[in-house]
Amino acid sequence: MNENFDPLLSSVQNDKVKQWASLLDKKNRDRSGQFLIEGVHLVLEALHGQAKVLTIVYDTERGIPAELAVERETNDSPATLGLEWVQASRQVMSKCTGTDTPPPVFAIVSKLSADQSALFRKSGLVVVLDGVRDPGNAGTIIRSADAVGADAVIFGKGCVDLYNLKTVRSTMGSIFHLPIIEADLKELIPQAKAKGMKLVGTSLQAKHTCYGYDWTQGTWLLMGSESEGLSPAVRELMDEAVIIPMTGQAESLNVAMAATVLLYESLRQRRFN
Known part of the structure; x- marks a missing residue:
């Protein structure tokens, strides 16, 4: 799937963006059963570790990082089925990761269930x-x-x-x-x-x-x-x-x-x- 067809979120007032940013607080992580991860390495580890990754959000100016583009094209494991890809403005990336210099990508992941x-x-x-x-x-x-x-x-x-x-x-x-x-x-x-x-x-x-x-x-x-x-x-x-x-x-x-x-x-x- 071409990244140009991924939905673009540019406003920090968007309801989805507000929901993602709320995961910076523990009470909202507990309530939703979801958490944030940031950076290419952690997103790759989550996909390879068979974690339930729900959404991957990438900086629209920078595009999908090369390693994740390869993953998207080649990985057909359960970890990638039904996965949502979204591109976002730098302001949205910053709001959801709580950093002045946001990473090129972050993801929403379901909390882990351990045996x-x-x-x-x-x-x-x-x-x-x-x-x-x-x-x-x-x-x-x-x-x-x-x-x-x-x-x-x-x-x-x-x-x-x-x-x-x-x-x-x-x-x-x-x-x-x-x-x-x-x-x-x-x-x-x-x-x-x-x-x-x-x-x-x-x-x-x-x-x-x-x-x-x-x-x-x-x-x-x-x-x-x-x-x-x-x-x-x-x-x-x-x-x-x-x-x-x-x-x-x-x-x-x-x-x-x-x-x-x-x-x-x-x-x-x-x-x-």
């Missing part, structure tokens, strides 16, 4: 976020979990919204590669314990390092908030505490760096030991 069976695999590895509020940290942890082949990531209550535009952007597409579940940890963690999963977190008072823990067993890695660490309720349920050794003068690592170190030790033991 909870991935949480309880016998030798599985699941990352659990407890009150991680920074979108960059949360997105980076999802990316690291994806990189080491973790089974899933859980966002507990008090975490940043998974579908915040900054969170999504910082996952670099990993949000579409593994199950990510939003849940109440007080309900889910006892289920994990009952199914034999080991709950491991970090503590400055830990007796042994992360290199002494057996990461080959079924493990839920618990990572707490940037300022306070794990909540008392979650800390009480922890089976094991480990410490990341530091020999320099840095006082600590941020939560995303710490999670990445632990995840890569898990990968080393599981694949390269």
Whole structure:
């Protein structure tokens, strides 16, 4: 289909444009069950990850980015069936992405549905976020979990919204590669314990390092908030505490760096030991 025949939206007062722009607010994402993604890379990852992409909107002045033009012509997977393509003015692009220099393309995507069976695999590895509020940290942890082949990531209550535009952007597409579940940890963690999963977190008072823990067993890695660490309720349920050794003068690592170190030790033991 020629892009010249795609509908053109030029006014920020258009009802459709207002609806898309409203997805910048969490309450509207929750109400509609939809979220925004921006940039060529994320749109491609969503299509390849079989996410339900509803609409792709591109800057009419720049035209459809080359990679997406190829995708449009060659991809006949379920992800592209019934997909709406719209061209929009620079003003519309800016209003819907909340940036002064808007990307060449954004898309409207249905919220992801994750299979909870991935949480309880016998030798599985699941990352659990407890009150991680920074979108960059949360997105980076999802990316690291994806990189080491973790089974899933859980966002507990008090975490940043998974579908915040900054969170999504910082996952670099990993949000579409593994199950990510939003849940109440007080309900889910006892289920994990009952199914034999080991709950491991970090503590400055830990007796042994992360290199002494057996990461080959079924493990839920618990990572707490940037300022306070794990909540008392979650800390009480922890089976094991480990410490990341530091020999320099840095006082600590941020939560995303710490999670990445632990995840890569898990990968080393599981694949390269």
